[in-house]
Amino acid sequence: MQLGVPGWITWMADLVPRQIRGRYFSQRNRFAGGFAIGVSLLGGIVLDFFREKDSAYDGYLVLFLLACTAGLAAFFFLGKQPEPPQADPQPLPPLSTYLSRPFQNKNYRRILAFYLALLFPVGISAPYFSAHLIKVLEWDFRLVAATSIGTSIVSLIVEPIWGKLVDRHGHRPVLILCTIGITHLPIYYAFGPYDLYWPFFANALLAGAFWPGLNLAMFGLLLETTPQEGKAGFLAVQATLNGFMNFLASGLGGILALWLASVHFEWNGLLFNNYQILFFLSAMLRVPSLLLLLRISEPTATRTYVLVRRAFIPLDRTISFGRHILAIPKGKASHIKENKNFSDSFAGQISTGSVISPDRQAEQDQTRSSDPDQ
Structure with a gap:
């Protein structure tokens, strides 16, 4: 075969x-x-x-x-398969050249x-x-x-x-x-x-x-x-x-x-x-x-x-x-990193009191409205 x-x-x-x-x-x-x-x-x-x-x-x-x-x-x-016309066959080189050519x-x-x-x-x-x-x-x-x-x-x-x-x-x-x-x-x-x-x-x-x-x-x-x-x-x-x-x-x-x-x-x-x-x-x-x-x-x-x-x-x-699952595009990766840095910074400011959270702000507004001296 x-x-x-x-x-x-x-x-x-x-x-x-x-x-x-x-x-x-x-x-x-x-x-x-x-x-x-x-x-x-x-x-x-x-x-x-x-x-x-x-x-x-x-x-x-x-x-x-x-x-x-x-x-x-x-x-x-297989015998029924048509074959395209072939060019005139060229003379074969010597057998040694024919077999050694692939290794070159x-x-x-x-x-x-x-x-x-x-x-x-x-x-x-x-x-x-x-x-x-x-x-x-x-x-x-x-x-x-x-x-x-x-x-x-x-x-x-x-x-x-x-x-x-x-x-x-x-x-x-x-x-x-x-x-x-x-x-x-x-x-x-x-x-x-x-x-x-x-x-x-x-x-x-x-x-x-x-x-x-x-x-x-x-x-x-x-x-x-x-x-x-x-x-x-x-x-x-x-x-x-x-x-x-x-x-x-x-x-x-x-x-x-x-x-x-x-x-x-x-x-x-x-x-x-x-x-x-x-x-x-x-x-x-x-x-x-x-x-x-x-x-x-x-x-x-x-x-x-x-x-x-x-x-x-x-x-x-x-x-x-x-x-x-393979990779995040560069622009998107930098955007995600910036958002993460902003979130970490914002959370740190809330914990130190420099930024008031929305829930705390609403509580203070309600206290002011109920206090007659303010």
Whole structure:
């Protein structure tokens, strides 16, 4: 499947105008996510049906056959997509030059370093989230599918939001926000009590909120930063390194899971096993990727704090909350400070008697009117 990724991404760069890429791909992912909700629910029902008949392997076989059928249908529709006319192909440079050219681009090297540093900890723990729910917590497949459905529902809601933010503010600030958001996600599994459901569903909902933004911004950043000439080579190098990193991370994760299989202990009233150690390790190893992300340059992008403040403007218009929680404008802040100083000064004069309060003034006026000598 990875063989077709560079060609498909290059094709999408030609088909989709730069100005609407964020919104277009967010809508595309939104439709795909909506379909995934129904498919996840159907898959859970099918697996539970065959599991009750002690033939779980037959259930997996049915799902794999359905997946192959869907893949053939996708191939058919892909062939119906019209393609814009292409210029005359240029002769390819030597293979060594073709493969080394991406590494001569400083900013592209930084993008690769960030994404590979993020893929490694993600790949270590990714295969074991469902295994922890099914084998350790003994959840049924319907409940496991419910977490995926929750993730998909949140993705449907936030995809258009991330698309608009990418188009308006650039890819880098969205990547920073979403990387911060996904860094702590494995902690919910690492320290989630076995008898509670909410930490695992909270993980699913937050994953649905932040992963779509990260994937969308990363995809757009690759299209934006790679040159038009030789774009396929840049993307091929990136896809190759991604595949190698996923292979390395999943292999290391499997070795660690087997090596720690006998580890079971209790700490502070919580039970821990080998999977949870991997989850904690994954969360800690995601932090350095954020530091590498800060080194990426995108001249047309706004600063992250600007994106955050402007993202609160629609909320401020509806419930008058957004901008006030972030900052008070300078003029308003000085006005509030002057009012506060005046109030403190006025209260001090009342306490010393230099200024008479309204209640005391009314009392003195009433005394004067009742005294005949005055």
